């Protein structure tokens with residue numbers, strides 16, 4: 224079973240995709256209103272194809288709750304807002320979600336961070352929390368980073384067709400996570416290390432930002 228933590232713009236469709244492609248999925252969000260809306264059979268935002276995907280996932284048995292599940296794999300897709308004062312991405316929600324998951328997860332669980340983070344964030348902010356838990360409990364956790372690359376507006380298509388990068392400490396664990404994404408993703412999925420996966424996301428976003436800035440400069444001319 225997979226527990227998707229954070230059922231917003233990224234987490235909800237990811238959970239729905241996996242559920243509608245044969246995986247057992249529980250979606251968790253601490254926003255009770257959001258969970259109540261989903262449990263009443265309504266989606267929380269509009270995107271082409273989302274309602275159909277939602278119906279398929281419901282038929283496949285997806286569950287929505289405010290509780291964290293005890294299971295072997297977690298996908299964390301909580302916000303990572305840009306802090307305009309420090310000019311850094313704030314990893315606070317991710318770290319809080321990891322701490323919450325560690326309260327319930329079994330030994331050897333896999334924690335997939337799907338949120339957008341800057342390179343080095345997992346080693347600097349997530350790994351120390353996991354290592355402290357490991358030395359307290361004597362158990363280990365598998366850390367994975369699988370950044371989401373979709374652009375809003377065409378999300379369902381992009382989830383199905385984009386290539387993906389999965390960074391893992393352990394290649395075999397990376398391959399297991401790849402198999403979950405490959406249940407729905409028709410693009411290429413590359414397994415690499417966590418640092419490289421973090422880097423691919425910032426390189427892609429920077430490339431896009433440079434091109435937008437270039438187009439704006441041309442428009443001014």
Ligand SMILES: NC(=O)c1ccc[n+]([C@@H]2O[C@H](COP(=O)([O-])OP(=O)(O)OC[C@H]3O[C@@H](n4cnc5c(N)ncnc54)[C@H](O)[C@@H]3O)[C@@H](O)[C@H]2O)c1
Nearest residue numbers: 229230231232233252253254300301302303320338339371
């Ligand atoms: N929105 C996009 O187009 C997009 C594209 C690519 C990547 N991303 C990245 O994906 C991540 C998620 O973004 P989003 O747009 O889905 O955010 P969002 O604000 O739409 O949803 C996040 C959800 O997480 C929930 N949440 C936060 N902390 C929680 C916790 N500890 N336990 C349970 N639920 C919790 C919130 O209640 C919220 O519903 C961010 O890192 C973002 O940068 C977003």
